[in-house]
Amino acid sequence: MTSANVVKVTERDGALLIEMDNPPVNALGIALRRGLMAAFERLARESALKGAVLTGTGRFFSAGADISEFGKTRENPLLPELIAFLEDLGKPVVAAINGQALGGGLELALGCHYRIAAPAARMGLPEVKLGLLPGAGGTQRLPRLIGVERALAMIVTGEPIDAAEAKTLGLVDDVAEGDLIGAAFRLLEGAVARGVRPPRTRDREEKLAAARADSGLIDRIAEPLLKRQRGLPAPRACVEAVRAAVTLPFEEGLKREVELFAQLVNSPESKAQRHIFFAEREAAKLPDMPADVRPREVNKAVVIGAGTMGGGIAMSFANFGIPVWIIDQDHESLDRGLARIRENYQITVSRGSLAADEMEKRLARIHGTTDWSVLAEGDVVIEAVFEELDLKQRIFRMIDEKARPGALLATNTSTLDVNKIAAATSRPEDVLGMHFFSPANVMRLLEIVRASKTSFDAIATAIAIGRRIGKVPAVVGVCDGFVGNRMLHRRTAQAERLLLEGALPQDVDQAVVAFGFPMGPFAMGDLAGLDVGWRIRKARGTKAPISDALCEAGRFGQKTGAGYYRYEKGSRTPIPDPEVERIIIETSKRLGITRRPISxxxxxxxxxxxxxxxxxxxxxxxxxxxxxxxxxxxxxxxxxxxxxxxxxxxxxxxxxxxxxxxxxxxxxxxxxxxxxxxxxxxxxxxxxxxxxxxxxxxxxx
Ligand SMILES: NC(=O)c1ccc[n+]([C@@H]2O[C@H](COP(=O)([O-])OP(=O)(O)OC[C@H]3O[C@@H](n4cnc5c(N)ncnc54)[C@H](O)[C@@H]3O)[C@@H](O)[C@H]2O)c1
Known part of the structure; x- marks a missing residue:
């Protein structure tokens, strides 16, 4: 890829239009950086040119650095130099932010003298999510534009903001409805006509004044932000870098930012986070899939079963604009399911994370019915009825009869053999598992289970659907529990054994939380409900002595106010319970196990x-x-x-x-x-x- 291919420069009325064109996201790899430098140098060199508009093609202004270059020797010009050169040009450059401007992409825009955004643009510094900080001046320039409080929030959480908010905060000068490039050139003309030296973000000090006058301000703002990040090095370093913007001269602040970045890029945490970033993109690639396979078109979905999972799956479709029918066996179950969906949305609205009219739009996309003829409507049909093979086979026979040819037929089973379910149809090539996780509208993982006859285009369709509804698809094979639950099962077995040998639930949970999980296995068991597993064990004739004993005592978890822990009314905080200790010690004794201290x-x-x-x-x-x-x-x-x-x-x-x-x-x-x-x-x-x-x-x- 050469620089000329990825940066398009055209002259317009004595100014340059510089377009970044490095699909898919305008990542700022070496070719793009060189191309931009050449364009800026031309602007500096040719006295007839009065300024430039910088924009991106496609949906991205730029998504930032080319992450594959991290940890390697990078070629010049590096992004910080490029931005410094641009900022010092002495001729105005307007960033026309056409879409997402993230990380280094936003830092580039911060180095421009003016910024104008399309209404759909989003701006953010997500480096912290890769265990890093913005290392091309973002931590020094952003607080100068929008103040320390909002800059800290954006840099420490990594969450982007939209164009309207960016305007309110002063991150962009304007939002252009309609022709963005036209508006950017008008802004440029105005600046040229005024004849002032183009303003450099680095010189703007007024928004730092509050933090300079109050030495405790940064820590007070940072404290609640850091609390949610569990003492990781990157969020802390983000705060230190912003502090440098306040306490040091600009050039010194930049140096501090570079130092902190260098520490993070070599940290084990950041390496692990970058591993996951790449792994996520790989997990849906099949080495044996022919290159010409295309996903089928999907515009409508049908979900069978309006229970916990079916409801969450239907919400996932509705949340991303896809109309969905939910079928249940009778009106009572259906109405219960639909009411729960509304309730779930209402909770989100009451928390302020969803607008009431958006809730209504989403609800309007969900249609409940007991009429199986709607099966013919679905481009994808997802079954989420009770976990019983006979029942699922019966449902798939019905699906086979009524679904349109070419529809993708998926089961949400967590334990059953997808091959046996597929065999109930005359079209096993269209059948696969789409294993969602609870709550299905929240959890991002989607295990796509490839059965022995599943066709490649069925898999490609399931992957495309997953991505469209905000999930992270990972393709796996058929076995009991698939990948996730099969591994979890090993942990659960050891957790129960540890209790029998001498540990208490809180000891085990503490160790797992200290490792970094949000919750330990026993607190999680109480949340999910212990009775589910108990019933399965009874049906299979297997035992988990302590869990069984708790269930026999009516302790089903949070829903009964007691499980491995006890719960105060209306609270979800697990409280260690001497009664549980008694049950555990008694069970060990009954089984002849001598308890011992366990480290x-x-x-x-x-x-x-x-x-x-x-x-x-x-x-x-x-x-x-x-x-x-x-x-x-x-x-x-x-x-x-x-x-x-x-x-x-x-x-x-x-x-x-x-x-x-x-x-x-x-x-x-x-x-x-x-x-x-x-x-x-x-x-x-x-x-x-x-x-x-x-x-x-x-x-x-
Ligand atoms: N709950 C979980 O955490 C979880 C996670 C992943 C997968 N799963 C799987 O998802 C499926 C559903 O689980 P759930 O927790 O939502 O169960 P659930 O009991 O909450 O819901 C099942 C729904 O299916 C309906 N149903 C039963 N028979 C039906 C029929 N003949 N026709 C139409 N509808 C019928 C029921 O009325 C009920 O509304 C199961 O296969 C389960 O193994 C569950």
């Missing part, structure tokens, strides 16, 4: 390593295509801390030799065969390699 280290290892081991088996069986797909599943579906990069990435950092040794130790001392290291884990450990060394493999079908 936090042992708890953590037994919560994490058996899952990694199961991940290795999943790779052996080709249920997952890549180790990094497993990481994506755990980060987006189960709250694995993103700054630890997912279980398989984490395993590579610890070293597979160490993990293998600990698993062997536990398998032997606890006499637990499920903890025997998987063959793949042992082989890689012996070779001194990590999971990341494995090549991508097609899913076994």
């Amino acid at each position: 936090a280290e042992e708890i953590t290892e037994r919560m994490i390593y058996p899952m990694i081991n199961e991940g290795a088996r999943i790779l052996e069986e080709r249920i997952a295509m890549r180790a990094s797909d497993i990481d994506v599943i755990w980060v987006y579906g189960y709250g694995w801390p993103v700054w630890r990069g997912g279980p398989m990435y984490y395993a590579d950092q610890v070293g597979l030799g160490q993990i293998e040794a600990r698993l062997k130790h536990y398998a032997e001392t606890l006499n637990d065969e499920t903890l025997r290291p998987a063959a793949l884990l042992s082989r890689l450990a012996a070779e001194g390699k990590g999971f990341s060394s494995l090549p991508v493999q097609p899913i076994a079908i």
Whole structure:
């Protein structure tokens, strides 16, 4: 890619129109930076040129740095130099922000002398989400434009703002309805006519005055922002960089920003976050998918079952503008489901995160019915009825009869064999699993389950749907529990054993939270309800002695005010309960187990390593295509801390030799065969390699 290809420069009325054209997102890689530098140099050189308008083609002004260049030696000009040159040009440059201006893209716009945005433009500095900070002057220039308070919020959370807010804050000079480029040239003409030296953002000091006058202000603003970020280094460094904008001269502030950036870019947290950024994009790529496969067109959806999952899935479609029909077996279940959807939306409205009229628009896209003939309407049909194979097969026979040819037919089953469900139809090539996570309108993970006869274009369609409704799709194979729940199951088994051997629920939960999960397994169990698993175990004839004992005592979790913990009325805060301790100690005794003190280290290892081991088996069986797909599943579906990069990435950092040794130790001392290291884990450990060394493999079908 040459600079000339990615930067288009045209002359217009004695000024330049500079267009960034580096699809898909105008990432500021070396070719684009060189092209921009050449355009700015021309502007400086040719005295007849009075200024320039800088814009992007497509939906992006620019999404910022080319992340694949991080951690490598980057070629000149670097973005900070480019922006410094632009800011000092002495001729006005207007940023015409046509779409998203993120990270380095926004920093480039901050270096321009004027900014005008299209109404749909969004602006943000999301570097913190990759464990970084804006390293091209963003932390020094943004507070000068919009003040310390709002700049800190944008930089520490990474959340973007829209054009209207940007105008109110002074981040842009204007919002242009209609012809953005025309409006940008008028702004340029006005500036030229006034004949003043183009204003440099670096010189603007007035919005820093409040923080300069009050030395405690930054910490007071930062405290609540940092609290939500769990002591990670990047958000703290963001605050320090903004502090430098206030306390140091501009050039010194820039130096401080560069220093802090250099520390972060080499931090394990940022490396892990960047790993997930790339892994997320890979997880929906099939190595065996022919290049010419295209997704089918999807305009309408049908969901069967208006329960917890069906309701959330329908909301996901409605939230992204896709009309959806929900079918349930009777009016009572249907009405209950629809009422719950409305209630869920109302909670969001009352929290201020959704406008009431937007709620009505979304609700208007959801149609409830008990009339199965609407099956013919769906380009995609998603089944979310009770978890019973016979029932699901019966439903799929009906779908087969009524759905239109070419419709994608998906089941949301969490445990059943998708092949057996597909076999109930005459078109198994159209059938796959779309495994959403609860609450389905919130959780981003979507496991797409490829069955043995699923066609490539059906998979491509499921991926496209997932992306369209804001999910992160990961394609997996058929097995009990698929990838996520199958691994979770190993953790759950160890958690229960730890209680029997000597730990209490709060010990286990604390270790898991200290590792970085938002919640431990027992608090999570109480939230989800313990009775579900109890019923499944009773049906299967299996046991989980402590969970069973709690259920027998009527402790089903939060919904009954008691489970592994007790709950005050109306509160979701788990409180350790002596009654639970009594039940646990009694159960250990009844089973003849001598309780012992268990260290936090042992708890953590037994919560994490058996899952990694199961991940290795999943790779052996080709249920997952890549180790990094497993990481994506755990980060987006189960709250694995993103700054630890997912279980398989984490395993590579610890070293597979160490993990293998600990698993062997536990398998032997606890006499637990499920903890025997998987063959793949042992082989890689012996070779001194990590999971990341494995090549991508097609899913076994
Ligand atoms: N709850 C979870 O966390 C979760 C997560 C992922 C997947 N799943 C899977 O999603 C599916 C649904 O689970 P759920 O938690 O929403 O269950 P649910 O009990 O809340 O809802 C099931 C709904 O299906 C309806 N239904 C039952 N038989 C029907 C029929 N013959 N025709 C039409 N509708 C019928 C019921 O009336 C009910 O409204 C299950 O396969 C489950 O394994 C659940």
